[in-house]
Amino acid sequence: MTIDTEIQAPARVARRPSRASWTTTIPAWVITTISVAVATGLWEFFGRDVNPLLGTYPSAIIKAFFSMLQAGRLQDALIQSSQPFVAGYVAAAIIGIPVGLLLGRYRILESALGIYVTAGYATPLIALVPLLILWFGLGFMVKAVVVFLLSFFPICINTWFGVKAVPKTMIEVGTAFCASQTAIMRGIILPATIPYIMAGLRLGIGKAVIGIVIAEFLTAISGLGGIIITSANSFRTAEMFVPVILIMVLAVALTALVGWLEKYVAPWQSEITGHDSV
Amino acid sequence: MAHLEVQNITKSFGTHHALDGVSFNVEKGDVVALIGPSGCGKTTALRIIMGLETATSGQVRVAGRPVSGCGHDRGMVFQHAELLPWRDTLSNIGYGLEMKGMKEPELSRTAMHYLELVGLTQAKDRRPHQLSGGMKQRVGIARALAIDPEVLLMDEPFGALDSQTREGLHGELLSIHAKTHKTIIFVTHDLDEAVMLADRVAVMHAGKISQIIPIELVRPRLDMRAIRTSAEYSKKRTLIWEALHDAGVSAAA
Numbered sequence: 001m002t003i004d005t006e007i008q009a010p011a012r013v014a015r016r017p018s019r020a021s022w023t024t025t026i027p028a029w030v031i032t033t034i035s036v037a038v039a040t041g042l043w044e045f046f047g048r049d050v051n052p053l054l055g056t057y058p059s060a061i062i063k064a065f066f067s068m069l070q071a072g073r074l075q076d077a078l079i080q081s082s083q084p085f086v087a088g089y090v091a092a093a094i095i096g097i098p099v100g101l102l103l104g105r106y107r108i109l110e111s112a113l114g115i116y117v118t119a120g121y122a123t124p125l126i127a128l129v130p131l132l133i134l135w136f137g138l139g140f141m142v143k144a145v146v147v148f149l150l151s152f153f154p155i156c157i158n159t160w161f162g163v164k165a166v167p168k169t170m171i172e173v174g175t176a177f178c179a180s181q182t183a184i185m186r187g188i189i190l191p192a193t194i195p196y197i198m199a200g201l202r203l204g205i206g207k208a209v210i211g212i213v214i215a216e217f218l219t220a221i222s223g224l225g226g227i228i229i230t231s232a233n234s235f236r237t238a239e240m241f242v243p244v245i246l247i248m249v250l251a252v253a254l255t256a257l258v259g260w261l262e263k264y265v266a267p268w269q270s271e272i273t274g275h276d277s278v
Numbered sequence: 279m280a281h282l283e284v285q286n287i288t289k290s291f292g293t294h295h296a297l298d299g300v301s302f303n304v305e306k307g308d309v310v311a312l313i314g315p316s317g318c319g320k321t322t323a324l325r326i327i328m329g330l331e332t333a334t335s336g337q338v339r340v341a342g343r344p345v346s347g348c349g350h351d352r353g354m355v356f357q358h359a360e361l362l363p364w365r366d367t368l369s370n371i372g373y374g375l376e377m378k379g380m381k382e383p384e385l386s387r388t389a390m391h392y393l394e395l396v397g398l399t400q401a402k403d404r405r406p407h408q409l410s411g412g413m414k415q416r417v418g419i420a421r422a423l424a425i426d427p428e429v430l431l432m433d434e435p436f437g438a439l440d441s442q443t444r445e446g447l448h449g450e451l452l453s454i455h456a457k458t459h460k461t462i463i464f465v466t467h468d469l470d471e472a473v474m475l476a477d478r479v480a481v482m483h484a485g486k487i488s489q490i491i492p493i494e495l496v497r498p499r500l501d502m503r504a505i506r507t508s509a510e511y512s513k514k515r516t517l518i519w520e521a522l523h524d525a526g527v528s529a530a531a
Contacts, residue, residue: 169358169360170360170362172330172356172360173356173360174377175330176328176354176356177348177354177374177421177425178348178349178350178377178378183377187362188362191362266364268363268407271405271407271408
């Protein structure tokens with residue numbers, strides 16, 4: 001009693017626009033590259049006319065980059081910054097995701113603790129840095145704590161809301177087949193929440209970057225943030241831009257890594273939502 | 279003793295009585311349809327039998343054992359199939375078996391058997407979003423059948439499908455029933471579906487069963503065309519229509 005015609009339908013039908021114009025045939029990366037090249041060119045062209053105390057331009061930044069690299073300052077600073085960054089961020093993910101899952105799943109925990117997560121997300125945590133210095137000193141620990149505090153809340157809150165967005169009927173499938181609480185959490189809620197968790201991790205990177213730079217401004221002046229503030233204070237604008245751009249590039253790369261991670265752990269998601277923009 | 283006994287179940291949400299004393303028995307291998315207008319309590323009754331909701335009072339027994347909560351003696355087919363989007367067809371069918379504690383290689387072998395039963399062998403490795411609505415629901419039926427339940431419970435299983443696919447699945451379900459002789463309870467608001475598939479049709483209204491109408495069409499009902507044109511079919515269809523209509527009129531009065 002099989003309906004064969006139904007099965008023979010191809011799994012994925014490629015939808016092509018009926019008329020392929022140049023806006024759809026040029027690969028996205030080509031367009032991005034051209035855009036970046038034009039923007040850099042304009043900056044170089046107009047930036048050269050600006051007083052070097054007030055502004056700078058790409059080739060000067062590149063020159064500063066290589067001289068700092070040769071002196072070894074950049075490498076040292078990168079190591080100083082990345083250690084507390086990674087420690088704080090990883091801790092935020094390891095604690096934030098499970099806490100978010102539990103808040104979303106259990107009403108009692110949500111009503112008892114949800115308020116603190118919401119409040120923590122809305123609090124200007126940077127304002128607490130002076131106090132944190134008193135608690136944790138001026139070194140590695142305080143930087144890691146600031147990064148942790150800033151990235152924990154977006155990760156946790158996204159996971160929490162992700163669990164709330166899991167359709168009730170999907171959880172009922174587990175209930176109807178007598179899945180245990182653990183099996184429902186691991187086999188239904190966690191995979192269904194992955195897109196939200198990934199969005200939280202992505203937002204967390206942005207917050208963690210702000211956290212590490214501010215922490216380095218306000219604590220022992222060290223790391224990439226330290227270079228930014230000492231160069232700015234001595235009006236070496238091109239030198240100041242080197243860590244700024246380096247941090248930006250690293251943050252973009254990390255965000256892309258999270259996107260890649262999502263495709264790897266949740267391949268069905270991009271298949272479902274895989275819509276090409278025109 | 280009937281295979282499934284529903285004894286005077288009630289369900290109240292605050293002051294609203296969704297179910298107001300529903301009782302019926304189902305013999306082993308019988309197919310019963312619960313039909314009625316929206317809000318008559320048919321889905322609530324099914325969900326109580328499944329253990330997804332608890333009755334305010336009354337009892338449900340499957341093969342003599344009182345039911346509380348979920349159980350592998352009952353298999354549920356959901357209205358919109360509700361397949362897990364990250365699982366392919368085979369492992370969606372195997373979901374209930376996994377929860378039952380079955381291990382490989384028996385797990386895959388059993389799931390494969392039910393995959394063949396619903397005729398989806400070629401769609402074995404696809405994920406739900408690559409399946410049509412009808413195929414999804416066949417996976418949903420296979421998933422429920424795979425745990426080999428005493429009773430198969432179906433909540434408007436074909437309601438969301440277009441009429442052609444729906445009829446195809448009616449034929450499919452009739453042939454599955456002819457092979458497995460499962461006891462089936464399904465909720466519907468489709469007269470033709472009720473008459474075509476069921477041995478008895480329970481007409482519900484305002485939380486009560488107003489009538490139970492037996493359908494005396496011989497099984498296996500594999501020739502759907504002959505059934506549709508039979509006198510019994512049109513007689514019972516009219517009878518159910520009247521039962522639904524009468525209930526509606528008395529409610530409006």
